[in-house]
Amino acid sequence: MSAAVFAAAPVIPSFGRGSSCVTDNKLFCWSWVREHWGDTLSKALVQHIELTLIAVVIGFAISFALALAAYRWSRLAPPIGWVAAILYTIPSLALFQLLAAVSWLGLSRTSAEIALVSYTLFVLFGNILAGLREVPADVRDAAEGMGLTEWQSLWRVELPMALPTIFAGLRIATVTVVSLATVAVFIDNEGLGAPIFDALQTTFKTELIAAGALAVLLALVADGLLVIAQRLLTPWARSARS
Amino acid sequence: MSDSGNALQFIGDHTGLLWHLTVKHLELTGAAMGIGLLIALPIGIWLGHLHRGSFLAISISNVGRALPSLALISFGVAVLGIGFLNAMVALVILAVPPMLTNAYVAIEGVDRDAVEAAKGMGMTGFEVLTRVELPLALPLIFAGIRIAVIFVISTATITSVAGGTSLGDVIVDQATYRLSGVVGASICVAALALLAQLLFTGLQRAITPRGLRVQSKRPVRLDTASVAPASTTTN
Known part of the structure; x- marks a missing residue:
């Protein structure tokens, strides 16, 4: 922009x-x-994928x-849900700045990631728990009747049945992040926000639109991609859907 | 948080400024919500009443969720330039999807037996809508409004980089207000959002007909293709 700054001359932003x-x-x-x-752009895109x-x-x-x-101790659910909802x-913008103000975090990727992670908890925790709780009681009983231990029932029966709800949460969380x-x-000058932020200073339209x-x-x-992953992981759901 | 003492001091020293910006913040939120409501509710309720357009009504919230707020603001700056209009348009675009989808899902999902019974009693379509469907759907419609309010309060902060006037003005201007101002204003915005959340959660509970209250004990579950009982949008 320096080339455009002359005394008395109108300020015309120079886009190079x-x-x-x-x-x-x-x-x-x-x-x-x-x-x-x-x-x-490609640099910012790669950084953005990493952050996400x-x-x-x-x-x-x-x-x-x-x-x-x-799921195991249902008393824990309300307080965890509350904290996640508050976060x-x-x-x-406020959470990013509050974290960056913590002296040992500062303006860093760590601060950014802590905020991003805290935004995923509400959706992911809620959906994983809801998915598990939605497993019908007779299915759990059947698993127990077949002689599965609690742990085996969780991994082989309850979690697979919860997958669609878990994936729904994963999709929302990913897009949110x-x-x-x-x-x-x-607070962390990288990712697709960086070219947007630069272009906002000069209102350079091409960069605003391209990065956005x-x-x-x-x-x-x-x-x-998550929809495809879900289809691959839950082949039994396909016939039910159509 | 070494700066928290200074931040509280900043809040104490600049109550006038912060109050002024809070009012502006709420004005921006209110205006965007008002316009958003006028667009979203009639369409969502109407489509739900007709049991039509489920693809449109549901995919709009998926698309809405995929629109990063800063990206939307940057498109706005490119097309509309910096200013109030750009901030407003961005906020309305972000507010409509959750309200429209929730209104649709709420009305569409009203127990068919209840609707049939109402029709059997000789109610017209309009009476069925206003006396059966809307009262039963109200909590879920309101949940959509609550989601949108939180979303708009949050994004109004960011519109400060593009001409909106809000508490974000202080947050994005560290050169003028120092770190203490940035942190102080951040605390104010966070408090504002949490208060709004509390207020609207309380209101939602208050307007829920007693017969429907048992349902709210179900675990919260967010689905990309259905109801949004809590908050399914980005900040």
């Missing part, structure tokens, strides 16, 4: 060298996307453990 489309800040310029795919994967995997592991505990309600990871840019579209596409692709 490039085609007239870019310098005129037209709505969308393919030439810019082609030119900056490598140095800006880490948050969903850790969030799932924590939620799974908590849900199993709450889920806190606006993302993809969305919130764009907001993480305020990549975030939407990533959410849709992740959702689609």
Whole structure:
């Protein structure tokens, strides 16, 4: 922008060298996307996928453990659910900033991930637990009657039957994290939020649209992949669905 | 949180500013919710009453969920420029899907026997809607409104980068307000969202007909293709 700053001259943001489309800040310029795919967009996309994967995997592991505990000891369920719901309600920008203000966390990927993980808990914990509790009592009785131990019944009967509900939660959590990871840019300058944030400073339209579209596409692709994974893991559900 | 003392001090020193921004924040939320309600409820209720358009009514919330709020704001900036209008449009777009889907699912899911009985008593379609379907569907419709409110309060914070006026103004302007201001305003936004959640949860309980209250003891379950008893949208 420095080239455009002259005394008394109107401030015209400079969008660098490039085609007239870019310098005129037209709505969308393919030439810019082609030119900056490598140095800006693909890098941000990969970072965004990393942020999402880490948050969903850790969030799932924590939620799974908590849900199993709450399934076994039902008294645990309400307090865990409450804490998860409170975390889920806190606006993302506020939670990111509150975590970044913790001195040993600071502006870092760790702060971003802690917030992202905490947003997955409400949906994942709730759905894993609900999926397990929805298993009909006679099915559990049948498993017990066949001589399965409690642990065997859980892994071989109850969890497989809970899979559709668990996957529904996983889909919501994943798409949520993809969305919130764009907001993480305020404390961790990476992911697709980074090009969006840069472009907001100059209102450079092409970059705003390209990075925003990549975030939407990533959410849709992740959702689609989870649907495919669910079909592969629950072949018995296919006939029931149609 | 080494800065929390300073943050509380900031809140104490700037109550005027924070109060002003809270009011602005609520105005933005209220306006977006008002427009969103006018769009979402009639369509959702009407489709649910006719038992039509389930694909539209349900997939809109899936698509809505896949729209990252910051991405939506950035599209808005590209097309509409920075300002109130962009913030407003983004918030309305985010508020409509959960309300529409919940309204549809709520009305569509009303016990068919109850509807048949009402028709057998000689009620017209409109009477069935207003005297049977709507009262029975009210809690779930309200749940959709609650989800949207939390969502809009949360996203209104982010619209500060694109011309919306809200408590986010302080959060995104660390250069002016220092870390203490950022943390102080974050605490205010978090408190605002939690209060709204409490208020609307209480209201939802209050409007639930006594006969339906037993159902709320069921475990919370979120489904991509059905009801959203709690909160299924992104912040």
